Amino acid sequence: MKGRYFLEIAYVGSNYHGWQVQQNARGVQTILEDCIEKIVGQKVATAASGRTDTGVHAKQQFVHLDMPVDFNKEDFLYRVNAILPQDIAAKSIIKVKEDAHARYSAKSRSYQYRMHSQKDPFLYGLSYYYPYPLRLNEMNDACVYLIGEKDFKSFSKVKTGVLHFVCHITEAHWSESNGNYLFLICANRFLRGMVRAIVGSLLEVGKGALSVQDFAKILDSKDRQKAGRAVPACGLYLTEVKYPSEIFE
């Protein structure tokens, strides 16, 4: 059936300049749109729940598109996966209402940031190698200040087109297992570079270079210059995007 659909995809970001089509750089969007054009015979525009930066991975990303022709879902997914490279996969395709929007309809996004403290060839490109001791309790104490509806300008890239920097973070905490660190963060929206700047600042707390109170002050300052350096993209995963049930048909 023709109409608007959400396509659920996943990708390893290492080989791509993020989601969005960019000049002289390969984005996941270009690859996906070229693939769909091959199948349906015409150009179909796509829009994602959000841009991922260069090198960032997606375990779950949603993209909306208006299918101009009738099609069989299973057959379409099979063909998309056969054409897409090995590091991008289509997981499902779901009919949505005509005004559903992958970005504007999303209720929440979840990201994970992964780090490992022992050199591990199998995590290369998939986790940030950080072989230094960390005070996880202090990092989690600092995370408490992130929760709630706040202005996160301190953790946003400066030149972005957003109207305001207020995000509502509902979850933010670290866990550790066998020297592998995992940071989970969930919010209604994220600003550009926000997770990597937050993680970078939390690492300063973990090293003891910043106190938990210093971290709280950085958040209050609304000054990006005060926050820690952004951590590398290879550890960052978009893991879940949630939508209200009303958008599905």
Add this chain to the structure above:
Amino acid sequence: MKGRYFLEIAYVGSNYHGWQVQQNARGVQTILEDCIEKIVGQKVATAASGRTDTGVHAKQQFVHLDMPVDFNKEDFLYRVNAILPQDIAAKSIIKVKEDAHARYSAKSRSYQYRMHSQKDPFLYGLSYYYPYPLRLNEMNDACVYLIGEKDFKSFSKVKTGVLHFVCHITEAHWSESNGNYLFLICANRFLRGMVRAIVGSLLEVGKGALSVQDFAKILDSKDRQKAGRAVPACGLYLTEVKYPSEIFE
């Protein structure tokens, strides 16, 4: 302290032509020996528990070497890991008796073969994508025939320097979790290409192209022509090598 050591390493095999030094091809051995030469200032020969073929991974591989100079273990490991590329890691270094041999002293080797049935960007190069139904019970019934001390010529590459094809397999079975298949096999020794030829033949059983009895007959025939096609290297992992406690000092 000078003397013989076992160096425990791990590597993602995708970028290497296996363990051994080959003409015009990069083997893990060359990279490792160049790295050690940089640290100790002279060439040090290494010998591994066994060769891995092109593209095969090692979660645990042991290599012996005679350290010509006194050294600090922790410092040595730190420097080795700093020099080795990201897809090879040194895990530990253990003093062994002067006649201990990484290959000849080994009591057993374990391999895993990994497959996945749903396209997964995060398993690309690390697991064999096999999107077809499999009869796992029949495959495990066939595995029973592998157990014991038997002639495995049917599953060996033909041109090898071995004196005989008898191996003692102590464990061989499949498991499945969420469409990811895992084959475990443990033996005192393995012949060249043996695990991949066994897995290829077991997949024929899983597809229903061969019966369990057919599989038993292939094993008895000692004829490589009768066995199934070798599966790709990307799914194969050397996971464990065991030594008798007497070799350690």
